[in-house]
Amino acid sequence: MARVLVGVKRVIDYAVKVRVKPDKSGVVTDGVKHSMNPFDEIAVEEAVRMKEKKLASEVIAVSCGPAQSQETLRTALAMGADRAIHVEVAGAEYDTLQPIHVAKILAKLSKDEKADLVIVGKQAIDDDSNQTAQMTAALLDWPQGTFASKVEKSDSGLTVTREIDGGLEVIKTKLPAVISADLRLNEPRYATLPNIMKAKKKPLKKVAAKDLGVDLSPRIKVISVEDPPVRQAGSIVPDVDTLVAKLKEGGHI
Amino acid sequence: MFKSFTLIVRCVNRHNVYEHVRFASQALPQFSSEKYNVKRKPFNTVEIVDVNYFKSILSEDRVLTEESDVQPYNIDWIKNCRGQSKVVLKPKCTEEVSNILKYSNEKRLAICPQGGNTGLVGGSVPVFDEIVLNFVLMNKIISLDEISGALICEAGCILENLDNYVRERNLIMPLDLGAKGTCHIGGNASTNAGGLRLLRYGNLHGSILGIEAVKADGTVIDCLRAMKKDNTGYHLKHLFIGSEGTLGVVTKVAIHCPVLPKAVTVGFFGVKNFENILQLYKSAKSSLGEILSAFEMADFHSIISTVKNLKLPNPISAYPFYVLIETHGSDENHDAEKLNNFLSKEMESGLIIDGTVTSEPAKMQDAYKLVYLFLHDFRHDTLFFKYSNTLCPGHLTEIFPRVVSSGDGNIHINVTVPQYTKQVASLLEPYIFEEVSKLNGSISAEHGIGFRKPHYIHYSKDPSALQLMKDLKQLMDPNGILNPYKVLPEQ
Numbered sequence: 151m152a153r154v155l156v157g158v159k160r161v162i163d164y165a166v167k168v169r170v171k172p173d174k175s176g177v178v179t180d181g182v183k184h185s186m187n188p189f190d191e192i193a194v195e196e197a198v199r200m201k202e203k204k205l206a207s208e209v210i211a212v213s214c215g216p217a218q219s220q221e222t223l224r225t226a227l228a229m230g231a232d233r234a235i236h237v238e239v240a241g242a243e244y245d246t247l248q249p250i251h252v253a254k255i256l257a258k259l260s261k262d263e264k265a266d267l268v269i270v271g272k273q274a275i276d277d278d279s280n281q282t283a284q285m286t287a288a289l290l291d292w293p294q295g296t297f298a299s300k301v302e303k304s305d306s307g308l309t310v311t312r313e314i315d316g317g318l319e320v321i322k323t324k325l326p327a328v329i330s331a332d333l334r335l336n337e338p339r340y341a342t343l344p345n346i347m348k349a350k351k352k353p354l355k356k357v358a359a360k361d362l363g364v365d366l367s368p369r370i371k372v373i374s375v376e377d378p379p380v381r382q383a384g385s386i387v388p389d390v391d392t393l394v395a396k397l398k399e400g401g402h403i
Numbered sequence: 404m405f406k407s408f409t410l411i412v413r414c415v416n417r418h419n420v421y422e423h424v425r426f427a428s429q430a431l432p433q434f435s436s437e438k439y440n441v442k443r444k445p446f447n448t449v450e451i452v453d454v455n456y457f458k459s460i461l462s463e464d465r466v467l468t469e470e471s472d473v474q475p476y477n478i479d480w481i482k483n484c485r486g487q488s489k490v491v492l493k494p495k496c497t498e499e500v501s502n503i504l505k506y507s508n509e510k511r512l513a514i515c516p517q518g519g520n521t522g523l524v525g526g527s528v529p530v531f532d533e534i535v536l537n538f539v540l541m542n543k544i545i546s547l548d549e550i551s552g553a554l555i556c557e558a559g560c561i562l563e564n565l566d567n568y569v570r571e572r573n574l575i576m577p578l579d580l581g582a583k584g585t586c587h588i589g590g591n592a593s594t595n596a597g598g599l600r601l602l603r604y605g606n607l608h609g610s611i612l613g614i615e616a617v618k619a620d621g622t623v624i625d626c627l628r629a630m631k632k633d634n635t636g637y638h639l640k641h642l643f644i645g646s647e648g649t650l651g652v653v654t655k656v657a658i659h660c661p662v663l664p665k666a667v668t669v670g671f672f673g674v675k676n677f678e679n680i681l682q683l684y685k686s687a688k689s690s691l692g693e694i695l696s697a698f699e700m701a702d703f704h705s706i707i708s709t710v711k712n713l714k715l716p717n718p719i720s721a722y723p724f725y726v727l728i729e730t731h732g733s734d735e736n737h738d739a740e741k742l743n744n745f746l747s748k749e750m751e752s753g754l755i756i757d758g759t760v761t762s763e764p765a766k767m768q769d770a771y772k773l774v775y776l777f778l779h780d781f782r783h784d785t786l787f788f789k790y791s792n793t794l795c796p797g798h799l800t801e802i803f804p805r806v807v808s809s810g811d812g813n814i815h816i817n818v819t820v821p822q823y824t825k826q827v828a829s830l831l832e833p834y835i836f837e838e839v840s841k842l843n844g845s846i847s848a849e850h851g852i853g854f855r856k857p858h859y860i861h862y863s864k865d866p867s868a869l870q871l872m873k874d875l876k877q878l879m880d881p882n883g884i885l886n887p888y889k890v891l892p893e894q
């Protein structure tokens with residue numbers, strides 16, 4: 151039976167309209183509602199299901215970030231994770247926290263906790279980097295099954311169905327391994343009241359990044375964050391003939 | 404009072420409801436005049452000269468006369484009513500509205516004011532050939548006082564756009580409904596729309612600070628004050644709130660926007676029976692006090708059909724009843740503490756069997772959708788009967804066992820049948836209204852009287868009140884050109 155480590159990131163809720171800071175250094179996060187990265191919810195769900203199927207013995211949720219990341223961890227606990235580790239990264243260091251740092255932290259914790267499987271979301275909806283799973287696998291020198299839409303137990307390890315450009319790819323991997331969750335892997339559950347209550351009592355450990363020996367100096371410099379170009383206003387044409395004429399005029403047909 | 408209560412009566416022709424979906428929603432509804440046997444009143448018909456006059460005061464493209472262009476304005480949201488108008492006018496300012504009405508009044512041409520056309524009682528579409536006066540182009544925000552929260556805007560502003568606008572300035576609209584992406588503030592005022600935030604922010608008679616309206620003869624009535632307190636003479640704005648376009652046409656609205664709550668939390672619970680819902684409501688009011696902003700309930704069938712038709716996730720498993728609670732507050736920790744105490748207590752007492760709570764916007768939206776989109780949902784089936792009634796809490800349990808449905812506060816009873824038949828209609832009406840009337844309730848808590856209910860209005864209005872309504876109509880619209888066949892019953 152495997153011990154599963156799941157990465158959960160606190161991001162701006164996807165129903166919130168994101169706004170760029172006036173100085174273009176990033177996006178406004180103060181006073182903005184955050185929640186668990188949706189792909190990480192899928193990762194947690196998968197781990198919890200493995201535990202329910204007795205394929206996993208323990209599910210540990212990890213989040214790197216400021217104090218509020220503990221709320222995200224509580225959500226993971228309420229969904230069914232057994233315990234949580236909060237790797238505290240705050241202030242300026244958090245502003246420049248990058249996938250390489252998170253991958254190093256996850257790799258170190260995987261060893262410390264003797265994890266057999268790491269599941270993370272395929273990307274976080276804020277930075278859209280899609281790097282953490284791959285980097286973690288490389289650092290640990292473990293096999294990886296990224297963009298997973300199905301994970302099954304097989305004799306020697308896991309059979310992972312991956313969503314790739316041309317369709318689906320099925321791979322077999324031994325354990326330990328790293329998996330990244332794609333959208334269709336499962337439909338994450340809602341945390342129910344009794345579990346929300348129980349989650350309050352589950353263990354949550356706090357560690358500092360430097361205690362894990364991870365250097366957080368930034369490797370990438372963000373030069374400018376810009377709004378996407380504003381969509382041009384459309385116009386309504388009275389009939390098909392006018393539409394065709396306009397399209398011709400504009401050189402589209 | 405409960406904000407609303409959603410139930411479906413499933414007993415009518417329950418088989419094949421889903422199979423008939425396509426057929427019914429693609430066919431054009433029958434003309435209202437034929438379906439409901441209405442006689443046309445002696446108004447004049449719109450002639451070429453009239454159309455030319457309208458084109459001269461509006462621009463050509465704001466006078467629709469092509470049949471295919473006009474058709475959508477003739478059919479209501481739930482595709483139950485269909486008028487036969489030949490002309491749609493889209494004014495851009497009060498002056499244009501005034502000119503249109505002055506002319507129509509002189510020429511005895513009937514008018515049907517139309518906002519977002521989301522009304523559920525057929526008030527927003529013509530019955531015969533009334534001119535549709537549509538406000539979609541009167542969509543300017545005039546001013547917002549960020550200190551007092553007073554917003555002044557034109558009648559055709561879409562509620563959701565206003566909400567987005569004021570949210571950027573730390574305020575919210577005092578009302579919210581499932582139709583917010585389409586309905587207009589002028590339509591909301593004219594129907595005295597209730598909606599989701601009523602429990603917390605009260606109804607529109609309290610929130611609307613002022614109104615600019617145009618009388619049938621074209622006179623502009625300026626009651627557009629933006630003060631919370633104004634006790635000078637008669638409170639005329641109230642005549643236009645909820646009068647469904649029969650006393651005048653609303654052109655501008657001044658409305659008070661409360662401060663955007665910093666903390667919003669939604670809980671969605673499974674409850675065993677109706678009695679327990681009453682108990683839970685009582686407990687929520689006393690434990691959550693001022694932060695309780697919504698308390699909604701729906702039965703198993705309503706939720707399950709939404710889950711099925713809209714492919715939404717149901718956060719919890721199957722229970723006989725579901726309750727949605729929303730809190731609005733200024734301090735997340737304070738609210739969380741109150742809510743936690745309430746939840747622990749009621750989980751323990753068993754009033755709440757299971758449930759989920761969240762303050763994540765995306766998850767809250769999912770929960771709202773389950774309860775509120777249920778209306779949209781029913782357009783997937785075929786919906787012909789909608790009722791929205793109010794009763795006092797104590798009466799809930801009395802009526803409940805009898806009608807399979809019905810309840811307290813605001814009840815939505817939706818009856819879905821594959822096809823409209825007079826027989827089904829006569830089974831339901833006036834039965835439901837009679838039951839409500841016996842308990843001193845209102846036959847229309849939210850959606851108004853419109854075209855569908857004038858002949859039932861006496862179930863809720865005393866003859867003396869009805870007479871005063873008729874006198875007011877006579878005074879303000881002596882030729883009866885504004886939204887005829889609606890609200891007021893024929894003799």
Ligand SMILES: Cc1cc2nc3c(=O)[nH]c(=O)nc-3n(C[C@H](O)[C@H](O)[C@H](O)COP(=O)(O)OP(=O)(O)OC[C@H]3O[C@@H](n4cnc5c(N)ncnc54)[C@H](O)[C@@H]3O)c2cc1C
Nearest residue numbers: 518519520521522526527581587589590591597598648653
């Ligand atoms: C999904 C859904 C959810 C809904 N939820 C609620 C709810 O929770 N609470 C509730 O109360 N209602 C609800 N409704 C009903 C409806 O949305 C409201 O009555 C709304 O206020 C109507 O606004 P509208 O702009 O669409 O008006 P319309 O439907 O266009 O018109 C409604 C009535 O007002 C008149 N009118 C419209 N604009 C003007 C104007 N400028 N001047 C004079 N008269 C005018 C029309 O003639 C008509 O009689 C819901 C409807 C839907 C489809």
Ligand SMILES: Cc1cc2nc3c(=O)[nH]c(=O)nc-3n(C[C@H](O)[C@H](O)[C@H](O)COP(=O)(O)OP(=O)(O)OC[C@H]3O[C@@H](n4cnc5c(N)ncnc54)[C@H](O)[C@@H]3O)c2cc1C
Nearest residue numbers: 608609628629630631632633634635636637638639867871
């Ligand atoms: C110390 C003090 C403090 C006050 N504070 C406030 C305040 O904070 N806010 C505020 O709004 N006012 C205030 N007022 C003014 C006054 O008290 C209120 O206007 C109050 O509502 C009047 O009630 P009343 O019964 O005394 O009416 P009256 O003074 O008797 O009458 C007031 C008006 O109402 C009419 N009227 C009275 N009864 C009826 C009826 N049954 N049917 C029809 N018409 C009727 C009268 O003809 C008259 O026009 C205050 C007054 C005092 C002396």
